[in-house]
Amino acid sequence: MSDEITPDELAGLLDADEPVRVVDIRSSAAFERGHIPDSENVPFEELPRRVERFDDAEHVVTVCPHGKASLQAAQLLRSAEAVDDATVESLAGGLEAWDGPLATAAEHTSGDDRAVPSGNETDAPF
Numbered sequence: 001m002s003d004e005i006t007p008d009e010l011a012g013l014l015d016a017d018e019p020v021r022v023v024d025i026r027s028s029a030a031f032e033r034g035h036i037p038d039s040e041n042v043p044f045e046e047l048p049r050r051v052e053r054f055d056d057a058e059h060v061v062t063v064c065p066h067g068k069a070s071l072q073a074a075q076l077l078r079s080a081e082a083v084d085d086a087t088v089e090s091l092a093g094g095l096e097a098w099d100g101p102l103a104t105a106a107e108h109t110s111g112d113d114r115a116v117p118s119g120n121e122t123d124a125p126f
Contacts, residue, residue: 003089003090004089004090004091004092005061005089005090005092006092006093006097007091007099007100010022013059014036014100018059019059020058020059020060021040021054021057021061022038022039022060023060023061023063024036024041024064025043025064026041026043026064026065028043032104033105034095034104035063035095035103036095036102037101037102044069044073051076051082051083052082054080054082054083055083058086060077060087060088060089061089061091062077063095064090064091064094065094065095066093067093067096067097073090074089074090
C-alpha cells in the first residue's frame with residue numbers, strides 16, 4: 001500500500017466524485033486562508049481525539065503544507081481501529097504541490113466541519 005497520493009490522483013478522485021475524505025491537519029486559521037474545496041479541518045493535535053469521525057470512511061487523504069506532517073497523520077489514522085478498512089494516504093508535496101482551486105474563509109462550514117465553497121479562491125493557503 002502506498003503512503004501517498006499525488007495531487008493529480010487526488011484531483012481525479014474529487015472530479016469523479018469518488019468517496020474520498022480530505023482531512024486538512026493545519027490550524028483553523030491556516031485552513032480558513034485556503035484549503036482544498038470540501039476538505040475537513042481537523043488540526044493535527046486534535047486528530048487522536050476525533051479519529052472516530054472517520055469510522056465510515058472508505059478513503060481518507062491527509063493534507064498539510066508540505067506533505068510531511070500529513071504522513072504522520074495518515075499513519076495515526078491507519079493505526080486506529082476506527083478506520084481499519086479505509087485506504088489512508090497523505091497528499092504528496094502537501095498544499096504546496098496542489099495546483100487545483102482553493103476555497104477560502106469567505107465560506108461557512110456545516111456541522112461536520114466540511115467547507116461549503118463560496119467561489120472565492122486564494123494562492124496563499126499557508
